[in-house]
Amino acid sequence: MAGSAGNSIERIGYITRVQSFSACHRLHSVHLSDEENKQVYGKCNNPNGHGHNYKVEVTVRGKIDRVTGMVMNLTDLKRCIEDVIMTPLDHKNLDKDVPYFANVVSTTENLAVYIWDNMAKAVQSNVLYEIKIHETDKNIIVYRGE
Numbered sequence: 001m002a003g004s005a006g007n008s009i010e011r012i013g014y015i016t017r018v019q020s021f022s023a024c025h026r027l028h029s030v031h032l033s034d035e036e037n038k039q040v041y042g043k044c045n046n047p048n049g050h051g052h053n054y055k056v057e058v059t060v061r062g063k064i065d066r067v068t069g070m071v072m073n074l075t076d077l078k079r080c081i082e083d084v085i086m087t088p089l090d091h092k093n094l095d096k097d098v099p100y101f102a103n104v105v106s107t108t109e110n111l112a113v114y115i116w117d118n119m120a121k122a123v124q125s126n127v128l129y130e131i132k133i134h135e136t137d138k139n140i141i142v143y144r145g146e
Protein backbone atom coordinates (compact mmCIF):
# COMPACT_ATOMS: atom_id res chain seq x y z
CA MET A 1 0.00 0.00 0.00
CA ALA A 2 1.27 3.47 -0.85
CA GLY A 3 3.03 5.08 2.06
CA SER A 4 3.54 1.90 4.09
CA ALA A 5 7.28 1.81 3.33
CA GLY A 6 7.55 5.40 4.54
CA ASN A 7 5.94 4.44 7.84
CA SER A 8 8.82 2.10 8.67
CA ILE A 9 11.43 4.83 8.29
CA GLU A 10 12.92 6.01 11.57
CA ARG A 11 12.55 9.79 11.65
CA ILE A 12 14.97 11.88 13.68
CA GLY A 13 13.88 15.27 14.98
CA TYR A 14 15.51 18.14 16.82
CA ILE A 15 13.49 20.15 19.31
CA THR A 16 14.61 23.32 21.04
CA ARG A 17 13.32 25.24 24.00
CA VAL A 18 14.53 28.77 24.72
CA GLN A 19 14.94 30.18 28.21
CA SER A 20 16.21 33.57 29.38
CA PHE A 21 17.78 34.33 32.72
CA SER A 22 19.67 37.21 34.34
CA ALA A 23 22.91 36.88 36.27
CA CYS A 24 26.04 38.83 37.12
CA HIS A 25 29.66 37.72 37.07
CA ARG A 26 33.27 38.76 36.80
CA LEU A 27 35.86 37.13 34.56
CA HIS A 28 38.75 36.17 36.83
CA SER A 29 40.91 33.05 36.72
CA VAL A 30 42.39 31.61 39.90
CA HIS A 31 45.23 30.35 37.68
CA LEU A 32 46.36 33.88 36.77
CA SER A 33 47.86 36.75 38.78
CA ASP A 34 45.83 39.93 39.28
CA GLU A 35 47.91 41.63 36.60
CA GLU A 36 47.43 38.76 34.15
CA ASN A 37 43.69 38.72 34.87
CA LYS A 38 43.48 42.41 34.00
CA GLN A 39 45.41 41.83 30.80
CA VAL A 40 43.37 38.84 29.65
CA TYR A 41 39.86 39.93 30.64
CA GLY A 42 40.14 43.75 30.56
CA LYS A 43 36.93 45.51 31.65
CA CYS A 44 35.27 42.14 32.36
CA ASN A 45 37.77 41.66 35.25
CA ASN A 46 36.42 44.72 37.09
CA PRO A 47 35.88 43.59 40.73
CA ASN A 48 32.40 45.13 40.73
CA GLY A 49 31.31 42.63 38.11
CA HIS A 50 28.66 43.15 35.44
CA GLY A 51 25.38 41.57 34.41
CA HIS A 52 23.87 39.80 31.40
CA ASN A 53 20.43 38.80 30.23
CA TYR A 54 21.47 35.38 28.97
CA LYS A 55 19.33 33.50 26.46
CA VAL A 56 19.86 29.72 26.39
CA GLU A 57 18.65 27.37 23.64
CA VAL A 58 18.51 23.73 24.74
CA THR A 59 18.21 21.28 21.83
CA VAL A 60 17.49 17.57 22.11
CA ARG A 61 17.76 15.11 19.24
CA GLY A 62 16.02 11.78 18.90
CA LYS A 63 13.61 9.44 17.23
CA ILE A 64 10.12 10.82 16.63
CA ASP A 65 8.11 8.23 18.51
CA ARG A 66 5.47 6.71 16.21
CA VAL A 67 2.88 6.50 18.94
CA THR A 68 3.36 9.82 20.78
CA GLY A 69 4.65 11.84 17.79
CA MET A 70 7.29 13.37 20.04
CA VAL A 71 11.08 13.30 20.38
CA MET A 72 10.55 14.34 23.99
CA ASN A 73 7.63 15.98 25.74
CA LEU A 74 8.40 19.72 25.79
CA THR A 75 6.67 19.93 29.15
CA ASP A 76 9.33 17.59 30.56
CA LEU A 77 12.09 19.63 28.90
CA LYS A 78 10.61 22.77 30.45
CA ARG A 79 10.80 21.12 33.91
CA CYS A 80 14.44 20.11 33.37
CA ILE A 81 15.32 23.67 32.30
CA GLU A 82 13.65 25.03 35.43
CA ASP A 83 15.74 22.70 37.62
CA VAL A 84 19.05 23.04 35.77
CA ILE A 85 19.01 26.68 34.65
CA MET A 86 16.43 28.81 36.41
CA THR A 87 16.70 27.59 39.99
CA PRO A 88 20.50 27.64 40.30
CA LEU A 89 21.35 30.55 37.95
CA ASP A 90 18.56 33.13 37.60
CA HIS A 91 19.22 36.40 39.48
CA LYS A 92 22.42 34.94 40.91
CA ASN A 93 26.02 36.04 41.14
CA LEU A 94 27.55 33.16 39.19
CA ASP A 95 30.93 33.37 40.91
CA LYS A 96 29.61 33.61 44.47
CA ASP A 97 26.28 31.77 44.43
CA VAL A 98 27.09 28.81 42.19
CA PRO A 99 29.71 26.53 43.83
CA TYR A 100 30.82 25.18 40.41
CA PHE A 101 32.24 28.62 39.54
CA ALA A 102 34.25 29.07 42.74
CA ASN A 103 37.35 27.83 40.89
CA VAL A 104 36.09 27.81 37.30
CA VAL A 105 36.06 31.12 35.43
CA SER A 106 32.49 32.05 34.51
CA THR A 107 32.97 32.51 30.78
CA THR A 108 30.00 31.64 28.63
CA GLU A 109 31.91 28.60 27.33
CA ASN A 110 32.18 27.26 30.88
CA LEU A 111 28.57 28.20 31.59
CA ALA A 112 27.55 26.11 28.55
CA VAL A 113 29.58 23.15 29.88
CA TYR A 114 27.95 23.53 33.31
CA ILE A 115 24.47 23.56 31.76
CA TRP A 116 25.32 20.64 29.45
CA ASP A 117 26.63 18.43 32.27
CA ASN A 118 23.57 19.02 34.43
CA MET A 119 21.04 18.90 31.60
CA ALA A 120 22.53 15.60 30.36
CA LYS A 121 21.71 14.09 33.76
CA ALA A 122 18.20 15.56 33.79
CA VAL A 123 16.91 14.51 30.34
CA GLN A 124 16.61 10.95 29.01
CA SER A 125 19.93 9.34 28.12
CA ASN A 126 21.75 10.51 25.00
CA VAL A 127 19.09 12.90 23.69
CA LEU A 128 20.86 16.15 24.55
CA TYR A 129 22.26 17.63 21.33
CA GLU A 130 23.29 21.25 21.89
CA ILE A 131 23.46 24.10 24.36
CA LYS A 132 23.56 27.51 22.69
CA ILE A 133 23.95 30.60 24.88
CA HIS A 134 23.45 34.17 23.73
CA GLU A 135 25.49 36.09 26.28
CA THR A 136 24.69 39.34 24.49
CA ASP A 137 22.99 39.99 21.15
CA LYS A 138 26.42 39.71 19.55
CA ASN A 139 28.18 36.99 21.60
CA ILE A 140 26.90 33.45 21.07
CA ILE A 141 28.49 30.22 22.33
CA VAL A 142 27.61 26.66 21.26
CA TYR A 143 28.57 23.48 23.15
CA ARG A 144 27.75 19.95 22.00
CA GLY A 145 29.36 17.85 24.71
CA GLU A 146 32.67 17.27 22.91
Ligand SMILES: Nc1nc2c(c(=O)[nH]1)N=C([C@H](O)[C@H](O)COP(=O)(O)OP(=O)(O)OP(=O)(O)O)CN2
Pocket residue numbers: 027044106107108109135136137138139
Ligand atom coordinates in the same frame (compact mmCIF):
# COMPACT_ATOMS: atom_id res chain seq x y z
N1 LIG B 1 35.50 33.75 24.83
C1 LIG B 1 34.86 34.62 25.67
N2 LIG B 1 35.22 35.90 25.65
C2 LIG B 1 34.59 36.77 26.46
C3 LIG B 1 33.56 36.35 27.29
C4 LIG B 1 33.21 34.97 27.30
O1 LIG B 1 32.32 34.51 28.03
N3 LIG B 1 33.88 34.14 26.47
N4 LIG B 1 32.90 37.26 28.07
C5 LIG B 1 33.21 38.53 28.07
C6 LIG B 1 32.50 39.49 28.97
O2 LIG B 1 31.93 38.80 30.05
C7 LIG B 1 31.40 40.32 28.33
O3 LIG B 1 30.23 39.58 28.31
C8 LIG B 1 31.65 40.84 26.99
O4 LIG B 1 30.95 42.02 26.93
P1 LIG B 1 31.04 43.00 25.74
O5 LIG B 1 32.32 42.85 24.99
O6 LIG B 1 30.72 44.32 26.29
O7 LIG B 1 29.83 42.45 24.88
P2 LIG B 1 29.43 42.91 23.45
O8 LIG B 1 30.43 42.36 22.50
O9 LIG B 1 28.03 42.46 23.16
O10 LIG B 1 29.48 44.47 23.60
P3 LIG B 1 29.55 45.60 22.51
O11 LIG B 1 30.29 46.68 23.20
O12 LIG B 1 28.16 45.95 22.19
O13 LIG B 1 30.29 45.09 21.31
C9 LIG B 1 34.32 39.04 27.27
N5 LIG B 1 34.95 38.07 26.46
Ligand SMILES: [Zn+2]
Pocket residue numbers: 025044050051052
Ligand atom coordinates in the same frame (compact mmCIF):
# COMPACT_ATOMS: atom_id res chain seq x y z
ZN1 LIG C 1 30.16 39.03 31.02
